[in-house]
Amino acid sequence: MEFIVDSECLNRAIADVNKAVSQKTPFPILSGIKIIANKESVIVIGSNADIIIEKVIPLEMDGINVLEVKEIGSVVLSAKYLSELVRKLPDKIHLTVNEKQIATLKVEEVITTINGFQSEEYPRLPQIDEMKHIKMHSTDLIEMIKQTAFAVSKSEARPVLSGVNMLFKDSKLTCIATNSHRLAWKELTIDSHVSGSFIVPSKSLMELSKLIQNVSGFIDLFVTDSYIVFKTNLTSLYSRLIEGNYPNVSGLFPKNARTIITVNTKQFLKGVDRACLFASEWKNNNVYLEIKKDTKLKITSNSSEIGKIEETQTINKLDGETDLSISLDGSFLLEALKVIKEEEIRISFGGSMRPVLMEPVGNNTSLHLISPVRSY
Amino acid sequence: MEFIVDSECLNRAIADVNKAVSQKTPFPILSGIKIIANKESVIVIGSNADIIIEKVIPLEMDGINVLEVKEIGSVVLSAKYLSELVRKLPDKIHLTVNEKQIATLKVEEVITTINGFQSEEYPRLPQIDEMKHIKMHSTDLIEMIKQTAFAVSKSEARPVLSGVNMLFKDSKLTCIATNSHRLAWKELTIDSHVSGSFIVPSKSLMELSKLIQNVSGFIDLFVTDSYIVFKTNLTSLYSRLIEGNYPNVSGLFPKNARTIITVNTKQFLKGVDRACLFASEWKNNNVYLEIKKDTKLKITSNSSEIGKIEETQTINKLDGETDLSISLDGSFLLEALKVIKEEEIRISFGGSMRPVLMEPVGNNTSLHLISPVRSY
Structure with a gap:
């Protein structure tokens, strides 16, 4: 050679x-x-x-x-x-x-x-069936990964939850990731009639994002028995698939909300970020949200040893009941808020023991679900 | 409050x-x-x-x-x-x-x-005697630290060697650092008649460099019984002094060289850097230098398991004997070369078992001494 x-x-x-x-x-x-x-x-x-x-x-x-x-x-x-x-x-x-x-x-x-x-x-590469493939914009794929991969389970107790479920059906790709306490969901219309459900390790997708971040244009996806392949002109990434059945999450999204508020995404993110300072003293990073009668949102966290932080933010729009309070994992809130690019978000509460649904305003292809935590 | x-x-x-x-x-x-x-x-x-x-x-x-x-x-x-x-x-x-x-x-x-x-x-700050102080440019001080502090001993076996010796005498500040295998020496003329010898922990000096890197203008040095104080308008750093006597290094610099060569600093640095690739397999990062008859410098390192690298560089000027070979710690060479800003360096060899002296050409305020290592 x-x-x-x-x-x-x-x-x-x-x-x-x-x-x-x-x-x-x-x-x-x-x-x-x-x-x-x-x-x-x-x-x-x-x-x-x-x-x-x-x-x-x-x-x-x-x-x-x-x-x-x-x-x-x-x-x-x-x-x-x-x-x-x-x-x-x-x-x-x-x-x-x-x-x-x-x-x-x-x-x-x-x-x-x-x-x-x-x-x-050196081991041989898995064989690709060139006939069966899905074509999509690399920027779309990167966005799908960014919106969901962070939400997978870090534990290996249930291996399927350590991956992102990529669901191809009816000319749509849906990516779902959950650690059973919070869930990220993102949908994209694609030009393909391929259908199938695959669980891809989140690490592979993170690596792929970095690898193709400077690639503009299209990326081809191929699926083999145990691998998914992402292929551009000069770069290919083969990722092992996680075996098993991904849970059906469609029934998890709450239908009836007691309270729906609209707030500014960045302002809310900054408030939660500050509250996380003392929240880290708790097992579940407890951050308290309170919706008050005067359409104000109060964000609080405290640690008996060190101190307390509390701030009051304006709610842009409020529907339903007030005087609601809920305790959430501040780091889950923060991670979801960080990937939302839209200026405003709508947050739906079903009650202090029900999961909270967050959606960017003006974009119905993205959802985040977060379960409450005990406040004692 | x-x-x-x-x-x-x-x-x-x-x-x-x-x-x-x-x-x-x-x-x-x-x-x-x-x-x-x-x-x-x-x-x-x-x-x-x-x-x-x-x-x-x-x-x-x-x-x-x-x-x-x-x-x-x-x-x-x-x-x-x-x-x-x-x-x-x-x-x-x-x-x-x-x-x-x-x-x-x-x-x-x-x-x-x-x-x-x-x-x-909270402990009280050490008292400063405002009368007895030395004034110098912050950029000069940063340069003195950069040129020497890297060469201190990382081991605590001889505490004095973990510090930089700051020697004030005859309107001159000399900084010396050594780990007993290599030595860095830098001199600066200052406007002060204060005299004294102090051993300052290298960590303190590194921290000081970062702290004052954006400070232009003068910095004041004060010395107390057990502290040295560096003071600018809005920033002060107090460092503990290391107790003990710093070794007298003036006799270490070789007087008679068998061979003196002048080479391009950057080119030599790059060659040594490449040679360090395989040198790291050795206890002393062995890099071999050979001065050949044809005024060429050969830089070699090898690892029996993995491979070998060798390259030949041009010597700009050669005085004395040729056919000399010596084995040096590549990382010591590299660290000294990295702080030399001058385009050319003069390297003096006393023989394969004698320390090597490196001086930037056109600057006699800076010296680096490196002892050879066993090549077997």
């Missing part, structure tokens, strides 16, 4: 796939990065038990020659040393691999050799 | 003094920040066993009223809660403290109460 590549291109590709590589893997070969030289491109792959990331370096990028392949072949090299080294090499890197799997990287007067692994031992 | 203060001014002062506060202190009162309201200013103090930081908030800053003191007094409040809270409060904060040491911070509709400590229990 032999090729000459622009060091910045190689560096970027290696940095991206390196995100999937763990040095703590029980399989030494997975601590490496696989490099495949084809006639028309070099492919770089990094993986762990959950994610595989693949980057393609083409011969030309933005009309500039960045790659010249002299001999096809493949090798697996230590991710740790390769990534650090390539970051420090300037100009064009001349990479050759001999029959003993020893790679030589040469840039002008700098010559480095790295002992490689047997590339045949 | 009662005053109204611009929240950003208070926030900045608290963030600065908070750097000295540790939540792990065995004395609960030291986990707090002391606030003193005088007629003309509010003083904020944070401290630990080694450092005391004091910030002054005057009535006016840049011609704008930022403070109005209604009643003088003092209080000690939890650094953790106070710093987080003030960061989140807008506009002007109205702070009052009652006779039970409960502080109330009020901004518009936000009311917070924090239980305070008895401020009398």
Whole structure:
């Protein structure tokens, strides 16, 4: 194997796939990065038990020659040393691999050799069925992830809840995430008749968001038996799917509200953020909300040892009963408020023991549900 | 005690003094920040066993009223809660403290109460002798610290070596730091006839650098029995001095060199940085330098398991013998090279078992000495 590549291109590709590589893997070969030289491109792959990331370096990028392949072949090299080294090499890197799997990287007067692994031992990529795929805007996908992935369960007690449920049905994609105390729900109309329900680890989706954040245009989704694949022109991320049935959440959204208020999102967020200061003394980050007769919202938290914070905010619109009080987990409130971009939110209360529903005003594709906590 | 203060001014002062506060202190009162309201200013103090930081908030800053003191007094409040809270409060904060040491911070509709400590229990500041002081440019002082503090010993085996020796003599300040394997030396002419030798913990100096990095103009140094004090208009840092005698290093600098080379600083730094990749496999980060007959410098490192890196650089000027090779700790080389701003450096070798001397070309106020390491 032999090729000459622009060091910045190689560096970027290696940095991206390196995100999937763990040095703590029980399989030494997975601590490496696989490099495949084809006639028309070099492919770089990094993986762990959950994610595989693949980057393609083409011969030309933005009309500039960045790659010249002299001999096809493949090798697996230590991710740790390769990534650090390539970051420090300037100009064009001349990479050759001999029959003993020893790679030589040469840039002008700098010559480095790295002992490689047997590339045949590197696991194969799952097969993609190119016929069955869904196309969507990368910005839409990133937004779907941002609106929901934060809400998954951090515990592994119920593995299905550690993933985001991606539900394709009737030309719609719905993403749902819950830790059974709060739930985030987001819907998007898509141009596809594929249907199916998949549970994707939230970590994979977070990694994907970072990976494609600078990609404009479309992204293709493929599903295999146990993997979901996100594919752009030069980048692919394969994520393991979580097995099991995701709970049906459609019955959870309350129908009848006792009180509905509309408040300014940012102002409410700032108030809850301040209240969280003392709330962290509690097991459930207790923050108290009180709706008073004078259409004021009182936000309070206290810690007997340290102090107390309370503030009063204006309610823009109020329907239903007043004199309602409820105790919520301040960090759940905060995380939901942080992803809402709309200026105003509508909050529906069913009573002090019923879950609270938050929706951005003027956008019915996004919902957040938060259960109350005990206040004693 | 009662005053109204611009929240950003208070926030900045608290963030600065908070750097000295540790939540792990065995004395609960030291986990707090002391606030003193005088007629003309509010003083904020944070401290630990080694450092005391004091910030002054005057009535006016840049011609704008930022403070109005209604009643003088003092209080000690939890650094953790106070710093987080003030960061989140807008506009002007109205702070009052009652006779039970409960502080109330009020901004518009936000009311917070924090239980305070008895401020009398807070340790007193060391007395400064205003007569005996040294004045110098803050940028000069920052540069002296940057050039030397990195070279101190990280071990506490010989406490004096964990500090920087600040030597005032004959209108000169000399800063020296060593871990007994490498040494950094920097000299500055100052306008003072004070003489004395002080050992200042490197951590204090690092903290000072950050604290005064945006301060232009002069800084005053005062010395007490066990403290050195750095004082600008609104900021003071008190640092404990390390007791003991600093070793006399003047005899360590080699007089007769076998080989003297001049190389480009950045190019050499990059080469050593690359060589450190495999050097980290060794106990002493072994990097090999070889001076060849053809006025070339070869930089090599290798790890039998992983690989090898070698590169050849041009020597700009060579005096003395060639065919010299030496093994040095790559990380010591790197740290010294990183602080040298001059384009070229002169490196003097006394032989493969003798310390190496590095000096920036065109600047005789700065020296770096590095001992060789075993290459087996």
